Amino acid sequence: MALTIKWPETVSRISERHIKIGMTLAAAVPLTIFILYPLWAILKLSFQHTDGSWGVDNFSQYFSDPGFVKIISNSFTVSISATFVTIILAYTFAYAMRRSSIPFKPLWSFIAMLPLFSPSLVQALGFQLLLGRNGVINRTFGTELDIYGFWGIFLSITMYALPHAILMLSAALAVADSRLYESARMLGGSNWRIFWTVTLPATRYGLMSAVFIVFTIVITDFGNPMVIGGNYGVLATEIYNQVSGQANFNLGAVIGIILLLPAGIAVIVERWVSRHQSTAITDGSVPLVIKPNRLFDSLMLAFVVLLCSSVLVIIGTVVFASFVKLWPYNMSLTLANYDVDVQGGYAPVWTSIWMSCLTAVLGIIMVTIAAFVIHKLANSLTKFLYFLSILPAAVPGMVLGLGYIFAFNDPDNPVYMIYGTVLLLAINTIYHYHAQGFLIATTSLKQISSTFDEASAMLGGSFLYTMRKITLPIIWPAMISLGVFFFMRAMVTLAGVIFLVNPSNNLAAVSVLLLDDAGETSQAAAFSTIIMVVVIGVLVVSQGIFRFFKVRNVSLIS
Amino acid sequence: MFLNLQNITKRFGDLVAVDSVDLNIVEGELICFLGPSGCGKTTLLRMIAGLETLDSGDILQNGENLAKMPERDRNFGMVFQSYSLFPNMTIGKNVAYGLECRKWERHQIDSRVDEMLALVNLEDQVGKIPSQLSGGQQQRVALARALAPKPLAMLLDEPLSALDAKVRSALRLEIRKLQQGLGITTIMVTHDQEEALTMADRVVVMNEGAIVQVGSPFEIYDDPSTSFVADFIGTMNFLAVTTLDDGAVRLGGAAIKCGKWSIGTGLDKAARLAVRPEDIRIYIGSTPLQNVIEVEIDWIEFLGSIYRLNLTFEFDGKKQGLKSELSSTLMRELRLSVGDYISILLPEEHLWVYSQ
Numbered sequence: 066m067a068l069t070i071k072w073p074e075t076v077s078r079i080s081e082r083h084i085k086i087g088m089t090l091a092a093a094v095p096l097t098i099f100i101l102y103p104l105w106a107i108l109k110l111s112f113q114h115t116d117g118s119w120g121v122d123n124f125s126q127y128f129s130d131p132g133f134v135k136i137i138s139n140s141f142t143v144s145i146s147a148t149f150v151t152i153i154l155a156y157t158f159a160y161a162m163r164r165s166s167i168p169f170k171p172l173w174s175f176i177a178m179l180p181l182f183s184p185s186l187v188q189a190l191g192f193q194l195l196l197g198r199n200g201v202i203n204r205t206f207g208t209e210l211d212i213y214g215f216w217g218i219f220l221s222i223t224m225y226a227l228p229h230a231i232l233m234l235s236a237a238l239a240v241a242d243s244r245l246y247e248s249a250r251m252l253g254g255s256n257w258r259i260f261w262t263v264t265l266p267a268t269r270y271g272l273m274s275a276v277f278i279v280f281t282i283v284i285t286d287f288g289n290p291m292v293i294g295g296n297y298g299v300l301a302t303e304i305y306n307q308v309s310g311q312a313n314f315n316l317g318a319v320i321g322i323i324l325l326l327p328a329g330i331a332v333i334v335e336r337w338v339s340r341h342q343s344t345a346i347t348d349g350s351v352p353l354v355i356k357p358n359r360l361f362d363s364l365m366l367a368f369v370v371l372l373c374s375s376v377l378v379i380i381g382t383v384v385f386a387s388f389v390k391l392w393p394y395n396m397s398l399t400l401a402n403y404d405v406d407v408q409g410g411y412a413p414v415w416t417s418i419w420m421s422c423l424t425a426v427l428g429i430i431m432v433t434i435a436a437f438v439i440h441k442l443a444n445s446l447t448k449f450l451y452f453l454s455i456l457p458a459a460v461p462g463m464v465l466g467l468g469y470i471f472a473f474n475d476p477d478n479p480v481y482m483i484y485g486t487v488l489l490l491a492i493n494t495i496y497h498y499h500a501q502g503f504l505i506a507t508t509s510l511k512q513i514s515s516t517f518d519e520a521s522a523m524l525g526g527s528f529l530y531t532m533r534k535i536t537l538p539i540i541w542p543a544m545i546s547l548g549v550f551f552f553m554r555a556m557v558t559l560a561g562v563i564f565l566v567n568p569s570n571n572l573a574a575v576s577v578l579l580l581d582d583a584g585e586t587s588q589a590a591a592f593s594t595i596i597m598v599v600v601i602g603v604l605v606v607s608q609g610i611f612r613f614f615k616v617r618n619v620s621l622i623s
Numbered sequence: 624m625f626l627n628l629q630n631i632t633k634r635f636g637d638l639v640a641v642d643s644v645d646l647n648i649v650e651g652e653l654i655c656f657l658g659p660s661g662c663g664k665t666t667l668l669r670m671i672a673g674l675e676t677l678d679s680g681d682i683l684q685n686g687e688n689l690a691k692m693p694e695r696d697r698n699f700g701m702v703f704q705s706y707s708l709f710p711n712m713t714i715g716k717n718v719a720y721g722l723e724c725r726k727w728e729r730h731q732i733d734s735r736v737d738e739m740l741a742l743v744n745l746e747d748q749v750g751k752i753p754s755q756l757s758g759g760q761q762q763r764v765a766l767a768r769a770l771a772p773k774p775l776a777m778l779l780d781e782p783l784s785a786l787d788a789k790v791r792s793a794l795r796l797e798i799r800k801l802q803q804g805l806g807i808t809t810i811m812v813t814h815d816q817e818e819a820l821t822m823a824d825r826v827v828v829m830n831e832g833a834i835v836q837v838g839s840p841f842e843i844y845d846d847p848s849t850s851f852v853a854d855f856i857g858t859m860n861f862l863a864v865t866t867l868d869d870g871a872v873r874l875g876g877a878a879i880k881c882g883k884w885s886i887g888t889g890l891d892k893a894a895r896l897a898v899r900p901e902d903i904r905i906y907i908g909s910t911p912l913q914n915v916i917e918v919e920i921d922w923i924e925f926l927g928s929i930y931r932l933n934l935t936f937e938f939d940g941k942k943q944g945l946k947s948e949l950s951s952t953l954m955r956e957l958r959l960s961v962g963d964y965i966s967i968l969l970p971e972e973h974l975w976v977y978s979q
């Protein structure tokens with residue numbers, strides 16, 4: 066439904082139209098420049114030969130090379146395996162959180178979320194420290210375990226994708242109509258049977274969405290295969306090698322397009338699936354009351370403890386290694402690793418924090434404008450703007466980053482003015498995560514039913530008075546959580562910005578990769594720890610603010 | 624005349640939501656816009672409120688044109704279907720909102736808030752937030768909030784439709800008493816005829832954007848001007864008939880004299896005969912009489928104080944049915960059962976003839 070908006074009194078009827086046009090442009094122009102144009106640039110380049118002529122030679126060259134084809138099959142093998150295992154683990158974990166009566170649930174949830182608070186490659190770093198050539202296991206027991214390759218990627222990427230999947234599946238399992246369960250039990254169904262006939266079907270859409278989202282996360286992840294992939298090449302690392310290693314931009318564009326396809330298809334299917342979601346619960350639904358069950362609860366607790374320990378061991382190893390003199394030979398404690406002497410010292414941390422703040426502030430503004438225009442102005446353009454807004458969900462960070470090189474590393478383009486600056490890094494991060502941010506903003510805008518504006522106007526409130534007394538007080542917590550979301554992503558993102566950083570504005574997450582690459586594993590661990598501390602610190606502070614103002618129902622992790 | 628609506632039209636694209644409406648609203652009355660969902664009631668109310676612009680026509684308030692006056696200056700109190708209490712404010716703050724917008728003195732605001740909450744019996748809820756109240760309580764707060772700034776008129780858009788039946792009938796009475804006590808002109812929108820008939824001084828029946836009939840609840844029930852009103856208000860039987868001359872119609876094999884005609888008389892036109900269930904009488908005599916027909920009892924429903932009978936009759940292979948209502952006492956005396964044939968009298972003065 067189209068909502069009418071009340072403009073300030075001073076605004077005459079004619080300029081009301083102008084304001085609407087202005088706002089639509091404020092949403093449309095950046096979406097076009099920072100999403101559509103870079104993708105167009107990458108598409109164009111993939112069809113352009115090194116001599117400047119056009120055709121599909123890049124693609125035929127790519128597919129005729131058995132080495133490249135192997136990389137595609139590697140990517141799919143490891144992604145499908147990791148998706149499969151992630152979903153089973155995450156479903157079981159979410160089931161334990163929502164449908165069992167085990168103790169300390171908030172603690173387990175927090176531990177399982179830890180991988181979200183650090184760059185993806187921290188998982189790989191942890192596995193490397195434990196099981197790598199110079200890992201503590203091989204060194205202690207004299208074994209020759211080789212983690213590099215399929216198994217390394219599989220394990221680290223599974224752990225990295227786990228919290229994302231848990232968040233989605235918990236949401237799917239959170240709602241349940243106890244009447245269904247009662248009637249199933251009245252009909253004599255065993256618990257096992259009820260699970261297969263009631264629970265699983267009720268969560269099938271959430272489950273399918275999670276499968277596709279996890280697949281996208283896994284196939285586009287770059288940090289983990291970089292660190293622990295060894296000779297097992299995958300698409301994401303191959304782009305990096307082609308572009309950064311061999312400066313073969315055309316081939317990089319081709320791989321980008323190949324990577325865009327599965328991720329794009331996965332996201333389109335997920336969108337289609339999620340449209341069928343959330344009709345199962347009606348007003349008359351009765352929430353499910355969970356009854357304790359000794360055996361079941363013990364099994365669930367055992368599983369949850371095992372999973373959380375694995376996460377803690379991996380992340381704990383990284384944190385611990387950051388305080389160790391020479392892993393794994395000299396395990397005495399030291400702070401020396403925090404005295405970073407290469408890669409510009411602490412500068413990348415400050416750049417990261419500055420960039421993340423910029424991303425949070427600009428992200429709130431840009432995404433809110435887009436959500437506002439798309440949901441409240443509803444004109445012929447907004448359908449397309451909606452498409453642009455959620456398109457980034459299908460675009461791997463590396464592909465967008467590569468697109469930014471092609472689009473903006475060109476003195477003729479006005480954006481070139483900010484090329485190589487922290488501002489462009491922030492913009493890249495905003496549009497890389499635009500889809501999720503957009504959904505958060507939309508949800509919060511929907512909270513302000515248009516009747517609040519109208520009720521206020523009928524009572525004599527002016528536009529600004531309504532804004533100050535009603536709109537802002539209602540939506541600020543959601544705005545904060547949107548900002549926290551962008552801040553978190555900006556602190557840990559790697560894939561999107563890897564092509565855009567330069568030595569003068571390096572980011573902490575990139576430093577972790579470079580330090581690890583240079584063999585400075587302990588300093589990489591120290592940097593990772595700093596990132597985690599900053600992210601968790603921001604979360605704790607925001608949570609404290611929410612507590613203080615008694616804000617409920619606003620989640621900081623999404 | 625308090626409000627004067629002159630030839631008001633509103634379009635949404637191709638859809639004519641409100642179609643050339645003329646209406647006078649009298650000071651102090653409760654007037655009800657009644658009609659099926661989507662007929663334009665809300666749109667008309669929102670135009671009066673100033674939340675929607677007019678495509679053509681004028682609204683005059685005591686002779687002054689409201690066209691240029693924004694909603695916040697009209698001083699109408701509005702209650703929305705969804706309560707729309709501000710969720711970030713306490714009940715007291717909600718009620719005070721309109722007064723703060725009008726820059727009342729603090730102590731005046733405080734005493735007015737107390738007064739208004741006392742009026743709706745919610746004095747003890749002043750510090751709570753809206754979500755801690757029940758639906759009925761929230762709607763009463765919405766009323767108090769709308770009335771606090773002493774508005775010139777009160778506009779209610781389906782104020783009771785989100786509530787359950789019991790609360791609805793209690794609040795119906797409460798709103799009516801409040802309205803009469805304050806003597807405030809009130810316009811209420813509803814699709815529930817019972818609500819309109821029990822509460823309103825006058826009812827405006829609307830269909831497809833246009834006004835069909837305006838009158839007191841009794842008038843529109845007792846003398847519906849079109850078959851739409853007849854059908855929409857209360858229960859009505861419609862029977863296919865053809866017209867005869869001298870104010871009668873042919874129903875099956877019988878000639879039936881009808882008291883109320885909404886179409887010109889003429890021979891052999893297809894028409895609809897309308898009669899309310901409670902107006903149908905059982906005829907026990909044996910001599911044939913004008914307006915008596917024989918019917919079969921197809922079904923009997925017991926509804927407590929009354930019985931409802933489904934009656935059928937057949938003529939030329941065409942079957943028609945009608946409902947009638949009988950008091951339980953009469954039913955006991957007559958000992959009717961399904962399958963019985965009885966004679967019924969269709970009283971001339973309660974028979975309408977509408978066009979096909």
Ligand SMILES: Nc1ncnc2c1ncn2[C@@H]1O[C@H](COP(=O)(O)OP(=O)(O)O)[C@@H](O)[C@H]1O
Nearest residue numbers: 067635638640659660661662663664665666667
């Ligand atoms: N803002 C709008 N844009 C387009 N169509 C509308 C709008 N508001 C109402 N309508 C349409 O106008 C007609 C009348 O609506 P409304 O006044 O809400 O009906 P009622 O309140 O009688 O149910 C409906 O067909 C509705 O769909």
Ligand SMILES: [Mg+2]
Nearest residue numbers: 661664665781
């Ligand atoms: Mg309505």
